[in-house]
Amino acid sequence: MPDIAILLPSVLNGITTGALYALVALGLTLIYGVLHIINFAHGSLLMLALYGVYFLAVGLGVGPYQALVLMPIAMFAVGYLLQRFVIGKASHARDENILLVTLGLSIVIENLAVYFFRSDTRIVDTPWSFEVVEFLGAFLPLPKVIAFFGALATAAALWVLMTRTELGRAIRAVAKERKGARLVGIDVEHVYAMSFGIGIGCLGIAACLLMPSYYVTPQVGHGFVLIAFTIVVLGGMGSFVGALIGGLIIGVVESLGGLFLGESLGQIGIFAIFILILLFRPTGLLGHKV
Amino acid sequence: MRNLAILVGLFVVLGALPVFIQSDVWLNSLIMILFVALLGQAWNILAGYGGQFSFGHAAFFGTGAYGVAVLQVQLGLSPWIGLVVGVAAAGLVAAFIGAVSFRYGLRGSYFALVTLAFAEVLRILSNSVPFTGAGVGILIPLEPGLAHLQFTSKAGYYWLIWAMALAAFLAAWWLNNSRFGARLMAVRDNEDAARALGVSAFRIKLGGIVLSGCFSGLAGVFYAQYYLYLDPGIAYGPAISVESLLVPIVGGIGTLFGPLLGAVTLHILSEITRDIFGDAPGISLAIYGAVLIVIVLFLPRGLAGLGRISARRLLSRRSA
Numbered sequence: 001m002p003d004i005a006i007l008l009p010s011v012l013n014g015i016t017t018g019a020l021y022a023l024v025a026l027g028l029t030l031i032y033g034v035l036h037i038i039n040f041a042h043g044s045l046l047m048l049a050l051y052g053v054y055f056l057a058v059g060l061g062v063g064p065y066q067a068l069v070l071m072p073i074a075m076f077a078v079g080y081l082l083q084r085f086v087i088g089k090a091s092h093a094r095d096e097n098i099l100l101v102t103l104g105l106s107i108v109i110e111n112l113a114v115y116f117f118r119s120d121t122r123i124v125d126t127p128w129s130f131e132v133v134e135f136l137g138a139f140l141p142l143p144k145v146i147a148f149f150g151a152l153a154t155a156a157a158l159w160v161l162m163t164r165t166e167l168g169r170a171i172r173a174v175a176k177e178r179k180g181a182r183l184v185g186i187d188v189e190h191v192y193a194m195s196f197g198i199g200i201g202c203l204g205i206a207a208c209l210l211m212p213s214y215y216v217t218p219q220v221g222h223g224f225v226l227i228a229f230t231i232v233v234l235g236g237m238g239s240f241v242g243a244l245i246g247g248l249i250i251g252v253v254e255s256l257g258g259l260f261l262g263e264s265l266g267q268i269g270i271f272a273i274f275i276l277i278l279l280f281r282p283t284g285l286l287g288h289k290v
Numbered sequence: 291m292r293n294l295a296i297l298v299g300l301f302v303v304l305g306a307l308p309v310f311i312q313s314d315v316w317l318n319s320l321i322m323i324l325f326v327a328l329l330g331q332a333w334n335i336l337a338g339y340g341g342q343f344s345f346g347h348a349a350f351f352g353t354g355a356y357g358v359a360v361l362q363v364q365l366g367l368s369p370w371i372g373l374v375v376g377v378a379a380a381g382l383v384a385a386f387i388g389a390v391s392f393r394y395g396l397r398g399s400y401f402a403l404v405t406l407a408f409a410e411v412l413r414i415l416s417n418s419v420p421f422t423g424a425g426v427g428i429l430i431p432l433e434p435g436l437a438h439l440q441f442t443s444k445a446g447y448y449w450l451i452w453a454m455a456l457a458a459f460l461a462a463w464w465l466n467n468s469r470f471g472a473r474l475m476a477v478r479d480n481e482d483a484a485r486a487l488g489v490s491a492f493r494i495k496l497g498g499i500v501l502s503g504c505f506s507g508l509a510g511v512f513y514a515q516y517y518l519y520l521d522p523g524i525a526y527g528p529a530i531s532v533e534s535l536l537v538p539i540v541g542g543i544g545t546l547f548g549p550l551l552g553a554v555t556l557h558i559l560s561e562i563t564r565d566i567f568g569d570a571p572g573i574s575l576a577i578y579g580a581v582l583i584v585i586v587l588f589l590p591r592g593l594a595g596l597g598r599i600s601a602r603r604l605l606s607r608r609s610a
Contacts, residue, residue: 099343099399107578229407233403275407279404
């Protein structure tokens, strides 16, 4: 058993990473809660957003944190249009078809990225990329600390949106009872597209917060997508609080797994949790709907 | 019976092709078509006939491939034993995944996710343990001869994959004409109703996934013997899982000949893209993804459905 001086930084590091995972998972859980579909294109859309942040920084000199104004809106638009004109048209009354279409979208986006951007690893250098913050004797990278609070703020904003606004009420109505919502005059297709757009918009925020401490390649979404699925399943499909707690748990598990089992085998801990939860408690730890 | 006659006739013609075609390029194309058709038919057995959409068929493919490769390289056993063990191991992995997921009633998205996760776990494991060669991969030594299941001519490999594909297509035909197949399709169409009629949905689905997994494993065995090299990304990576489902979806899901139709179509498509774009990375897979989207959007029954629709339209026009 390693002593606390190794364990504590590892746990804290896991928590900051976990907050970002939670942010990616929040979008996924919102989409699942409302549309009852699993968005397989989530990882590749995150990758797309990361490239957006990268090219804004390299091409136009817009830093990752300034891009926070633009990226969520741009990704929201991407999500809205995808749901309205591609995913929503594909169901033919069978959920499998939606699964397949989002899978197809992820393949297209990812491989177009391979074609246009090649497989080079790209990073954005910022003056504060290597700044550290000391907390409880542990040294944490500044970008990760900012990302942690950014993720919490986004979750809070989402919560306000869902509980305190007209749009949030409409989304919850559609999630609970689609036919009833249609009967009281809610434009269900529009609400679906809004929910999908907001979920993808979260990826825009996540990309801006992630870029200063991370990198982008066409395959970067892979690492996130199964982790995000795991968090969503762990926290309960459609549960916001569950996604937050699940994200933090997974971040810590990954960090400790890497510490004890090594980088490569450490990932198995995540998949083991994923499979066990799916099998024994598919409603998750907090299995509420949105 | 008419389907069986067409199937046998088709495979007799296919089996005779190497007598007339000497070009290695053409034979390689035919080998790839039959290989992909085998992969597709394996997926079709579970998803098309059983209604369970797997996103992780690489779990079975890779197990079959590693089975035959590891037994030869690490234990020096004959690939014929490797073939049997590899297919059986793939069947066992399928039985395990099926048992745990069907036991807990996982359906639809959940089942797709859990199969995907199992394939990833196996990929990471095969990347970490020494006897699979880990990340470096595993190289099967070149020893041509029937005893070593390696051939100097393309025709030999062609007949090998021909026999394997024939077995898979006969199995699919059997599903169309047997009590087991009828029960499998009943569970697909309405599980609750099938259960009410006394069908044990759990056992039927388990049978479906094991049959499907065995044929995917068989495809893996062929792959290992044909290329004589494997690494975790090839064996358990997502490319095989995607190809497995794309082929029958393009051709016609749940139909006997759909996987063959899909394999031919996708092969022609990939040759055309190679002509236009060269070997640019990513582009052929991007087009596969686009094909998947277009087919699901506009032709949910695949190309086989196209024939049915146009025939029906012609008939209705004539009667009108």
